[in-house]
Amino acid sequence: MPYPGVFKPIKKGNFRVSPFQVNKQWSINNASYSSSGYTLQQAVFRKGITPIGTTTLSTYGQNYGTAGTVQHISNFYGADNDPINTYDQSFQHVIWHSVNHKYYKFPYDPANNLGASNRNTIEKRLFLSASNFTIPYFKVGESIKPGSLKVTDTSNDFILNDDRKGNLRDSLITSQSFATASNLVGYWGFNEEFKKFKYNYGYHSKDIVFESNAYEVDVKSQVENTGFFPGIKTTGGFASASGIQAVFDGSSYIKTDAYKALNFDKDDEFAISFWYMGNISQSISSSNANSLITKRGVNDKLVLNKKTRKREVVEEDRTLTRYPFDIEVLNQDAGVTENGKIRFRRSDGVITYSSASATQFTGSQFHIVAQKSGSYLELWVDGTREIKSLDSVPGEVLNYSKLMFGSMNRNLHNALSGSVDEVRIYNYGLSETAIKSLANNHFLSGSAYQTSVAGNVFYKSGQVVISSPMPKYQKALGQGGNDTNAIWGVDYKGTHTIYENEVLVEVPAGHSNVSMNPTALQRANTDRLKKEFTGSLTPYITTIGLYNNDAQLLAIGKLAQPIAKRSDVDMNFIVRWDY
Secondary structure, three states: OOOOOOOOOOOHHHHEEEEEOOOOOOOOOOOOOOOOOOOOEEEOOOOOOOOOHHHHHHHOOOOOOOOOOOOOOOHHHOOOOOOOOOOOOHHHHHHHHHHHHHHHHHOOHHHHHOOOOOOOOOOOOOOOOOOEHHHHHHHHHHHHHOOEEEEEEEOOOOEEEEEOOOOEEEEOHHHHHHOHHHHHHEEOOOOOHHHHHHOEEEEOOOOEEEEEEOOOEEEEEEEOOOEEEEEEEEOOOOOOOEEEEEEEOOEEEEEEEEOHHHHOOOOOEEEEEEEEEEOOOOOOOOOOOOEEEEOOOEEEEEEEOOOOOOOHHHHHHOOEEEEEEEEEEEEEHHOOOOOOEEEEEEEOOOOEEEEEOOOOOOOOEEEEEEEEEOOOEEEEEEEEEEEEEOOOOOOOOOOOOOOOEEOOOOOOOOEEEEEEEEEEEEOOOHHHHHHHHHHHOOOOOOOOOOOEEEEEEOOOOOOOOOOOOOOOHHOOOOOOOOOOOOEEEEEEEEEEEEEEEEEEEEEOOOOOOOOOOOOOOEEOOOOEEEEEHHHOOOOEEEEEHHHEOOEEEEEEEEEEEEEEEEOOOOOEEEEEOOO
């Protein structure tokens, strides 16, 4: 008689779990995000900054005064109050610091430790305002699928695409035309200086850190009485200040030590790119020119300390006759045909190359490139070459003078009244394409900051942060749905891990071929079948159940059609389920 048992142990090796990932597409827009569990919060650095989404934002950082005179302080300080988000009553400056601490704070950066970002591939810059979009966990899963997120904001004219590295890139900004970043040996952008002030902007005298690819340690510049205020204006259909610029008023300078990478000899190629704005009439006119960027006025000198009898290094103000570059602006004493022009010079101490731009700078902002490319010295204004001359200086031009912005030396000789921004020094000659890219500050496609990154996506936490010096991103994603002009959408894929479970159920011949109905047994608590079930009746299998050791049902599988249970052959079934 066949064995009537209905339970068969599962062998240890007959169970397998196979995990695999699936992605679910999600789309949300300005009309439905809040009701769907998403959160949008605007953030500003601190009290006194005009709240995002208010009608007064349009005047933010745009008051330049007349005739190019940069107006300071009163035009840029907001009211000393808490900027409150207009749709959820949250404090915008609290949100900013929370985002900064979690994802951006340097050198302590929890996001790197939590796997939320990769410092080798992500470009993180948190400007003084940001839009923070949070995706709920159950619509993220384990993470946002890298490369899947897209932000479309038609009210602010931009589309941002996730580059799989945590960066949100604007396709209108073409990175193919950028100058080669690996050749950048000095960069002063000033866009981090807002963190030093009680209000939006101001003056200070202390050290700042500039970015450079040439050094393994941070290189500091000393700032003296320099103002930091809204920077270069965008061009095109929307004119507004972008970033932060350094402002000199005749009593200011920025001084950087004479690092080797900035000290070019007579055969070295180099390029100096910067934005300049100032008046023809200078407050200091001891000569007919005022210093913009120079390397000829401050040196270290070794002297004997008479008290300690030890040698020590002190700074000395000098006017060297040998220098690799000297860039200045001609002032009112240069005459009506020359004043306002930029002059580019270099000298070996005997022969001096000197050439002035064709353009006279009369208070508007201009982009300047002074460079040595091959054997030629060139001066470019707003992406157009105005001077190209063979380098006529035969001797060595290298010196160990310190790099100065805004003054010849610490004694304010030929000190400047005006502003500079986005100062970049390269150790090669720039192409026309790269120069035009540096000179482009169009409000849609501007590449003056040499990046197409307008924000970041942190995949595992479901956070999207949009922040950039460019004005078009400063009202990104509208104002929490209360802005009737806001039209935007976010599309992405959530990543979910599915576990496929597979059990091989082995049913030997003569086993498990009876009904589980207890009425088929001769009596309770026995496994002997009644006589009418012991004949030639062939049972059919319709259901397979998986039980634990306590006979508790864990999973049940229904067959699409009954299968005859034969008593002369072994039978195998595979039960699969996902979760």
